[in-house]
Amino acid sequence: MQSALRWVLWDVKDTLLKVRFSVGEQYCREAELMGLSFKPVEVNSAFRQTYKIYSNKYPNYGIAQGLNGHSWWTAVVQDTFSLCGVQDPALLKTLSHNLYHNFSNAQNWEVFNDSKKVLEDCSSLGLKLGVVSNFDKRLETILKSCDLLSHFSFLITSEESGAAKPSSLIFEQALQKCGVPSAQVAHVGDHYINDYLASRSIGIHGFLLDRDNKYNQSDIPKEHRLSSLEELPSRLQEQMD
Structure with a gap:
């Protein structure tokens, strides 16, 4: 029997927002x-x-x-x-x-049209949200200025962590903050190696956001791919039932 999801971890750049x-x-x-x-x-x-x-x-x-x-x-x-x-x-x-x-x-940053609603939808499902990002310490200020910060229970940047994705260390730090096993955590990001493979390698439910259909690797099941964030809530719901 699968463990029900409790948390969703998020990449930020090119997932929730992009350079304008x-x-x-x-x-x-x-x-x-x-x-x-x-x-x-x-x-x-x-x-x-x-x-x-x-x-x-x-x-x-x-x-x-x-x-x-x-x-x-x-x-x-x-x-x-x-x-x-x-x-x-x-x-x-x-x-x-x-x-x-x-x-x-x-x-200097543009929030994707689907970002805020999907963050709200995930919270409405009873999921807690955190950030795991290869970014510097400015990320908190950026998320606050883009009106996204309030959605997250914690942020972990690679600068503050001392480890960058795809290292498992930064994900392990996130799991400690979540306080639940990796099987109860999902991760959403746009990078095949840093986000998808890295999270999956330690048992997290990794989802690859592929807005521009860049990735055609045969090892990515369709249910792990997202062409937009709007597809995410229903995928998460399946893991919670």
């Missing part, structure tokens, strides 16, 4: 305020190059190397603009400071 504009567009807007002019495609390219380097050299915001989310993002922004030709240290400092704080605001 491309990184290149948002970085260019901030640069324009400083009297600088770049093309978004140029900044996007520099950002991707820089982000890849830092993600490989200093994974999970460099926590293991003594960095944190703020210092990590400061370096990424400054090196991105350095690649675009900005050499003034004071200007780089201002750009990185402003962009770090700008990305805490709701104006």
Whole structure:
């Protein structure tokens, strides 16, 4: 006999909300305020190059190397603009400071149309909700500014956890907060490895949100896939009956 669900854990970025504009567009807007002019495609390219380097050299915001989310993002922004030709240290400092704080605001994030209602529907089923996200400490502020924070009993970010998905450690920390076995917990996210496989590997009921039909792996049963969050409540209800 299956254990009835008690909790739903959530990924955030590209599951409940997304960046409103491309990184290149948002970085260019901030640069324009400083009297600088770049093309978004140029900044996007520099950002991707820089982000890849830092993600490989200093994974999970460099926590293991003594960095944190703020210092990590400061370096990424400054090196991105350095690649675009900005050499003034004071200007780089201002750009990185402003962009770090700008990305805490709701104006730079877009909540998906189905997010709030589905969170409410899950709560109406008697389920408690928590967040497990590869994100920095700004996540609480972002969720609050997007009017989503009140839905959750707890948040665990990879920066604060010291472990990032797909590591089982961050999920195990979440299970401790839930206080129930993994069989009574579901997880919803958009990443095949970090969300779906990682949660399933420790016995959590993982659901893969695939809004754009990107994943066609044969090892994903149809009942584990969601084309929109609107499909989730009925799937959860099946696990509760």
